[in-house]
Amino acid sequence: MNKQVLVIGGGPAGMAAAGKLQDFGFHVVLIEKQAEIGGHLNKWYKVFPDFTEASEITANLKAGLGNTRILNNTTVTEIQGSAPNFQVTTSTGEKIEVAAILVSTGYKHFDATLKEEYGYGIYDNCINSVELDAMLKTKTVKTRDGKLPKKVAMIHCVGSRDEKVNNNYCSRVCCTNAIKVAIEVKEQIPDCEIYCLYMDIRVFGRGYEELYRTSQQEFGVQFLRGRLSEASEKKDGSLLLRLEDTLTAKPMRLTVDLLVLMVGMEGNSELAEVAGLSLGCDRFYATSHLQYSNNHSDRAGIFLAGAATGPKAIMESITDGRSAAAEIASFLASNPANLTANMNGQAVTKMAASLK
Template structure:
């Protein structure tokens, strides 16, 4: 029990927090609901803005966790957290005592079936950005009947900034993901046309704007400001999309072989039970609300022993999640060992 810090979630933020705590002489225990560490990054192929293979980020983390002898419990879903941060309750009722808790429980991908007008789960060639990453990893980006796509449309903000599905927040990383995936398709099939349909292009990170420009100038990706309103099948197995180019104020109808839905980040389903049990606050979006948005964004309160890392509090990219893992670990360490509160 002494020096034990329970870390809920074994994604990049959770692993980074564990590594930092271990280095600080604590006993981190990673509680991961899935059967392997790594979280969503396991399913991703390459990362923006550098085209770095996801494995090149993930594997060193996994190796370090193994090498450091950090205790990892897989298949360990956490159902409750003590309000004082002195332990967690696992599914099945087992209680793990701890001196502090780091909540790095991540996010869920938006269920694209909820936007029925796009036909995900109904039309074969309507896929999500996560499905496309799997295709990239398997080196097989083809239509359901095995054809090389001649035209691909990528739709931004599916399950983000959308009041109708109660996802009012911006998922932040989808814009750059859409640009990255468009360029990857063009790399793979130079003859394939790629269209990005967007609301706004939010290129907030270093190098993002440059890639966005590169996608247009070098990769000839076409970006159209407008939402797709509905998708239907055509007689020859393609998809017909209705949209509007809002910059020129003209409705459009377009056919494509494949439609990629850039699905947003949703608060993890486990947030609610953790919030209720631990007396934690959730923001309007359903992500955890940190103590404040500036100096306390990895803390849940002034003097508590529960801390947040990664996308538990809001959509973030991989780098930001890793940084928060370190920050939350330090906060947890100081809450147990004492020390200056910055």
């Protein structure tokens, strides 16, 4: 039996899956297109809701990789065959034979330049949430002329729940992330006024509602249910926001020193053609069944995990990666042609039995 499993994508889900597959006795090859595994975690400062440092999570997941073979700066160019005999060709020309494949390629951030009315890429003091997180990490939250901002506005749902950019879905984490970074800005600049402009507050996870309450009661973050129609730059570099208060249906104006666009998630579908995978209506990878096969693709032997199938928080991606590893173990153990007394077979068989 081929004892090797390929994991494509070295973010939280991919690393979690690779570590668990190692525990089950599989040989794992992890392919990552960037120079280093870690995914978006490598860019972030802290994660919600408990402000754990992103670097701590990355280090913890890396520690569990064991003897995983990691191929950085590499992509998959071709997948031939079928389970349990896939032949995979990489961008370096290497050919790898594997029994199963996990696609955990994550997501990409919405391109905020597509919302021209907000001024991203036009006005110096309009930034996105990724750039703000980098500033928080280095404790350099400043306007482009090097001054500490006195007023900051954060716009929720940029590129999400927006028919104009063909993204009708909710990115799920933007509201809570906005609350988290608002608190972090207040911690670094206590006298800064923070305004969160939202469509609806969607804080669904454990500790999220408490974080929302804390941001208001302890840090004075102000939440405005409003729709930004336009941002324009004033002579001093500050930004004038024209918006509608959707609770009162009245127009509002707000001048801020820094405008932060909380960009949503978009599907990373570059492997769809190579792997023969279909996409959902949201352009993330489609699973074989929404209710009970969320880690299965519609191609036998190719599995899915993390934000590859839709927006997820870090803790969800890690759990989903480990779930996918268990599904792979069950899939390979349930096929009589794949059973073996070796390869830590007892662990695999026990895991398969526990899932039935």
